[in-house]
Structures are given as structure tokens and as C-alpha cells.
Amino acid sequence: MTSQENPSRPVVLTGLLERITHHNEENGFTIAKIQVKGRKDLIPVIGHMMTPKPGEILELKGEWTTHPKYGEQFRFSEYRTKIPATVQGIRKYLGSGLIKGIGPKMAERIVSRFGAETLEVIEHRIGALAQVPGIGEKRISLIRQAWEDQKEIGEVMVFLQSHGVSPAFATKIYKQYGKASIDVVRENPYRLAMEIYGIGFLTADRIGEKIGIPKDSPRRAEAGIVYVLHQAAEKGHVYNPFEELLQSCIDILDIATDIVSEAVDRLVQAAVLIREPHPEHPTNRNQDLVYLQKFHVCETRVAARLQILNRAPVALRPFDPEAAIQWAQKGIGIELAEQQKEAVRCALSRKTMVITGGPGTGKTTIIRAVIQIFAALNQKILLAAPTGRAAKRMQEATGFDAQTIHRLLAYSIQAGGFQKDENHPLDADLIIVDEASMIDIVLMYHFLKAVAVSTRLVLVGDIDQLPSVGPGSVLSDIIGSGLVPVITLKAIFRQAQNSRIIVNAHRIQRGFLPELEANASLSDFYVIERDDPEQAVETILNLVTDRVPKRFGFDPIEDIQVLSPMNKGAAGVSNLNLKLQERLNPSGVSLSRGGRIFRRGDKVMQIRNNYDRDVFNGDIGRIERIDLEEQEVVVCFDGREVVYDFSDMDELVLAYAISIHKSQGSEYPAVIVPILTQHYVMLQRNLIYTAVTRGKKLVVLVGSKKALAIGIKNDRVQKRYSLLTERLQGRQIGHSVP
Numbered sequence: 067m068t069s070q071e072n073p074s075r076p077v078v079l080t081g082l083l084e085r086i087t088h089h090n091e092e093n094g095f096t097i098a099k100i101q102v103k104g105r106k107d108l109i110p111v112i113g114h115m116m117t118p119k120p121g122e123i124l125e126l127k128g129e130w131t132t133h134p135k136y137g138e139q140f141r142f143s144e145y146r147t148k149i150p151a152t153v154q155g156i157r158k159y160l161g162s163g164l165i166k167g168i169g170p171k172m173a174e175r176i177v178s179r180f181g182a183e184t185l186e187v188i189e190h191r192i193g194a195l196a197q198v199p200g201i202g203e204k205r206i207s208l209i210r211q212a213w214e215d216q217k218e219i220g221e222v223m224v225f226l227q228s229h230g231v232s233p234a235f236a237t238k239i240y241k242q243y244g245k246a247s248i249d250v251v252r253e254n255p256y257r258l259a260m261e262i263y264g265i266g267f268l269t270a271d272r273i274g275e276k277i278g279i280p281k282d283s284p285r286r287a288e289a290g291i292v293y294v295l296h297q298a299a300e301k302g303h304v305y306n307p308f309e310e311l312l313q314s315c316i317d318i319l320d321i322a323t324d325i326v327s328e329a330v331d332r333l334v335q336a337a338v339l340i341r342e343p344h345p346e347h348p349t350n351r352n353q354d355l356v357y358l359q360k361f362h363v364c365e366t367r368v369a370a371r372l373q374i375l376n377r378a379p380v381a382l383r384p385f386d387p388e389a390a391i392q393w394a395q396k397g398i399g400i401e402l403a404e405q406q407k408e409a410v411r412c413a414l415s416r417k418t419m420v421i422t423g424g425p426g427t428g429k430t431t432i433i434r435a436v437i438q439i440f441a442a443l444n445q446k447i448l449l450a451a452p453t454g455r456a457a458k459r460m461q462e463a464t465g466f467d468a469q470t471i472h473r474l475l476a477y478s479i480q481a482g483g484f485q486k487d488e489n490h491p492l493d494a495d496l497i498i499v500d501e502a503s504m505i506d507i508v509l510m511y512h513f514l515k516a517v518a519v520s521t522r523l524v525l526v527g528d529i530d531q532l533p534s535v536g537p538g539s540v541l542s543d544i545i546g547s548g549l550v551p552v553i554t555l556k557a558i559f560r561q562a563q564n565s566r567i568i569v570n571a572h573r574i575q576r577g578f579l580p581e582l583e584a585n586a587s588l589s590d591f592y593v594i595e596r597d598d599p600e601q602a603v604e605t606i607l608n609l610v611t612d613r614v615p616k617r618f619g620f621d622p623i624e625d626i627q628v629l630s631p632m633n634k635g636a637a638g639v640s641n642l643n644l645k646l647q648e649r650l651n652p653s654g655v656s657l658s659r660g661g662r663i664f665r666r667g668d669k670v671m672q673i674r675n676n677y678d679r680d681v682f683n684g685d686i687g688r689i690e691r692i693d694l695e696e697q698e699v700v701v702c703f704d705g706r707e708v709v710y711d712f713s714d715m716d717e718l719v720l721a722y723a724i725s726i727h728k729s730q731g732s733e734y735p736a737v738i739v740p741i742l743t744q745h746y747v748m749l750q751r752n753l754i755y756t757a758v759t760r761g762k763k764l765v766v767l768v769g770s771k772k773a774l775a776i777g778i779k780n781d782r783v784q785k786r787y788s789l790l791t792e793r794l795q796g797r798q799i800g801h802s803v804p
Contacts, residue, residue, distance in 0.1 A: 083120050084099050100124055109138075111124075112139055121160070126142035129141060151182065168209065169696075218244070218245055255279070256285060281320065286321075305355045305787050305789070306787060312326055343799075368507060372794060380417055383443065391411070393438075419523075421526045427557060429526055433449075445496055448496070451500045453470060453682070457470050458704070473680075475492075484512050495520070495521060529545060543794065566591035574758060588617075606740060607649055611650060618764060627724065631749060647665070664689060669720065674717055734762060735762050741768070
């Protein structure tokens, strides 16, 4: 907003906060209107404010300005809040969401009973609230706690605001540390980056600077190193070469090399980091491998556990494998191809194996045959997949119960983690894991810990898809090690050849442009050329809201998923979500959180694992209810309702459009994918291949053929720093360097 300012001395303006026009949760920027005594009209005020509540009295310090369009405004640089004294102010104040459990209707009943004494009653005689209909002991207890919290949080908020912390983060800090929040921030603001989701090192560093922590502080250097390694993990790396880590830290922290090097040594001594010689350069310390301790544990123990499983003897009563295969074929009603038979023989004779191949190559048929035989041999079988959607698809395809790996391992936040481990292993003779390319090094570690030595393990996945979102290239590394037998399926079965989606997925995987059926009245694969990003976006909106539902009968929210290579840009995830929300769900009960608007009926996605709620990164649901009084949002995930507090809404994002990376392990009836030259930095063959293989009945690519060709031609997969292959091969990596 531009303004034409009238120079004047700072003035103090006091008034009742009547209405909040705009409030940004991230930075506190607020546009509001206040009622000032002696002024007939409400006065627009603009500035940064923590959790403004209609009804409170504001004392603002600032200056008058004149906007060419909106007229006279008051811009404030400082403010104080006071508890309202009038009945009208108290009613607004209590009904504004200040206290969980009191909404506008309940506030009306309370103020009608106690009038101007309402806040005094809550402060000193809260038991008297029982006189108000609908308020019992439980609600009084909630109101008492919320009122005390509100008083405490006021002090914390003022302190954090003075150190540049956003309102949303300030609330999280208070929830984490309570009354100790100010002490924690003063003593070590870098704890925030490690212990509170959403607060990164850069935010903590800004706070540290404001409270006077020196740039060359050892604490800052140590926190910066851990931050850089976590950033590397988000890019898929399990470790960082020492020289690369050193340079990244110097660039980000702007400090001397020796300060970073000494901080690395201290963290190694404290066992926060593990530093090992590079197997190819054991005497060059600059080539050393630097791991966060947990990733080193995961990588070394995954290798050790797989080696143990692979060496363990096979235990099955004697039987004729060929006869078993013939019998299984009759049971599933399908004649197996020779390569499929080879996979079944391998599953019967080896302790561990990998089956990999693209869509339509018969992976599911092999799983069904193996299940038939092992079930007939009275073997206990478990099926699992990394995501809920993948597990559900596995169950539908096999007719056998399947679970997510997290549920299989019985995670309990109350009990402190996964309940299945080496001391309480999974009770199974055979475990088959689908979509294994999605499993990162941490999840594989926890999973293998719980696999008994006597259990057979079959990993199934498509190695040409994108690697896991988390660190490591686990399936690829296992295949590359040569430790376990690998069956690679390449032939597309006849029934799958009728699908243009499957045929074109394999063409893309081999480096060819997709083939379009000439004169096809109704196909399952389309390319719509649009070179201009804005035109591409408009085409996508029309496809989702009109053309695809009319022609194919798909529900625009439940059945159609837009997948984009990037988050930013006109055809990126963020902008597409805003546009699609405007078209598909433009009105209704809403909540503004972190600069995003959520509405009842919105399609949303969980963006971090939350074991307490039993929802995981990538799970998609619909908002069922937004309770402004209880300050809760209820989201339905596959028929199961999950409750979120307003302050936890940063775990959710709109999901009308999602990134291709987030779509891994899922299948959708219809997918629409923008492929544009503005996505250039992300365009890779495995990215486009992954997007196309997410579509079950319809795939529509919208964009330029040039961008599509660039992506398909680019088969360079970014190398992830991992030594799992070498460890599986038994190569000596070296001992940690003190």
C-alpha cells in the first residue's frame, strides 16, 4: 500500500478495536478499525500487532497519513493493549476467540449475566460462571486455564515481538516452553530451531542477533552446522563431505573457517556428529564424511541388518516349487510369464529379494502368487507400504490386509516411539513391502529393526520413480550393492498395452516423447499445448472445474489431482491452490492462518509426520468443520476424523494442487500436470515419469512440448550422498575421527 504521508510529530491515539480488516499471522501486519471517543466514523489503523482481539482498548503511537484512495489513516509503530471497560467492549473481547470455549454466543450469555463486572468475575470469582446456562465445571476449568495462559502469553508475546518473532511462532514457543519461554530464548534461541516445528535456524538466528549473541559465538556456529546438515538431509543427503559442509557454513554464517572447524570438532566430541574418512580418500581430512549422529546410526545398522537377514537360513518344509507355481496360477486365474515365475521361485528360495519394474509389468500378480503359496504353507504374512494410499491400493489389489509401515511398527507417542523393534519383532514368516522406493534411511532402519531373523523380506518398487522425500536412496542402493537378488520386470502385459498411460510412461522412461492416438474419440492420455504460463493456468482451471468432470464424470475435488513440478510461479503449487480454491470452494466458514485461508470443504494435505494424530506427510483429507468457539478444525482422512487446534494449522496446506514429489505412493483417478519452461530447473525424466504413473484413468499434460522434451531428455538423477551401497558390500569405511 502506498501512502502520501503528512509529516507530523508522533501522536498517541486511544480507541476501542471494532473490526480487523486484515491480519497476517506470519509477520503481524494488521489493518483494523477503531472507535475513538469524539469521532463519528471508525478510524483505519495500520501497523504490526500480536493477536489483535476486537473489543480491547488500543493505545497506539504513530502518525496520521493520507492515502490517495482510502483517505485518512493512522500508521502506528508502537502499541499497548488494555482490557475493555464497557459492556460492548467486553462482549466483543470475549467473543473474539480470546479464550477457547467462549465464542460469540457464549460471550453474549456471560455478559448478559454479569455486565461490566464480567472480567472481574473471570479474574477473581470464576466459579460464579456456573450461573450461566451451558457452563459447567469442565468448561469453567477450561476458561480458568485459558485465562491464566492468556495473561502469561501476553508477557511472552510482548518480549518476542520486540525480538522480531511472528505471532504464529510466538504461540508455538509458548506452547513448547510455557512460562520458561523468555528464559529459553534469552539463554539459547537456537534451541527453537531444533525443538519447534516451523522455526528454522534463520529465524532463530535473527532472534539471536537482536538479543546480542555475537556472530562468532561458538553456540551459533554449532547451531549453524546442524542446520546445514538438516538442509542437506532435506535434499536427500545422508552425510556431507567435510569441505562442502565447511563452505556452506561459512557462506551462511559469515564467520571464519577455524570457528566452523572447531565447532565441528566439539560436536563430534559431543556425539552430535560422526566424522569418518572417505573410503576413496582415507588420508585427506577435507574429504571426510560428516553425518548427523542419527543418520549414521540408521545407515550403518540398515546395512548390518540386511546382511544378517540375507545370510540367515531359509526355513520352509520341503515342497516342489514348480508344482506350487502351477497351483498358484490356478488360484489367481492368471498364467505367469517366465520372468514372473522366476520372481516367485526367488521368493520361495531366498530370504531377501527385490522386485522392480514400471506400471503394467506384473508386480502385483507376482505378489498375489507368492501370497497364495505362503498362505497354503500356513506361513504368517504381513503386507505394508510407506503411505496409507499405497497400503490401501495394495490391499485392494491382493485382497489381503495391508498397513502403513508406521502402523505395522505400532508407533505410540505415549510410549515414546515404535513399539516393534529387535526386542519385540513383527510376528511374520513373510513380509512384502510395496512402493519401497519411497522408504528413506530412517524409516528403513526402524523397519528392519523389527524384522525377525527368521522372516523373509520381499521389497517391491519402481526404481525409475523419484527417490524418497527423506534422506537416502535406499532401494536404489540395495539394488546397486548386489547383496540381494533383484528381478527387473520390463515387458508390458497385453492387457496393460491398451492403456496409453502405461504405454507412454514406458516411452518416457526410455527417453521418448509420449505417443498420442490419432483420431481417438476418448483416450486416457492427452497433451494440451500452452506455452504461456497464465494461459496454462486458465486451461488447468477449466479442465478441473468443467471439461474433465463433464466428459469423464470425475468429481473435481475427490477424483482430480493437479500435480506441479514446483511450488512457486504462476503454474506452481501455491498459485494453483489459490486459483482452484476460488473456483471450487469460494465461500463458507473460514479460518486465516499463516497467510493462508482454510474453508470448510477444502481439500488439504498433512505436510509432516504427526504420530500423535496418526497422520503422515502426504496424507490428503477434507475439512469437515471449523469450530470458531473451540478453536478447532476437524479434517476427515479416509473416513477418519482428526482434530487440529488452530495453532497447529501450519501442519496443513491446501491440496487441490500438490507437488509431484508429494504424490509418490499415491494413485488418483485423474491427474493434470503443468509442464512449462519456467519449471526448467526441476524438469527431469523421473519427475515426469512419476507424475504420469500417478494417473489411474486419465492423464493430461498442459504446457509446452519444448519443456516436455527437455524434461524427458534429462535423465541425470542428482547423486545423493549415501554410503549404503558400500556398507552393504562390506567395504571398510573407517572409524569416526575424534
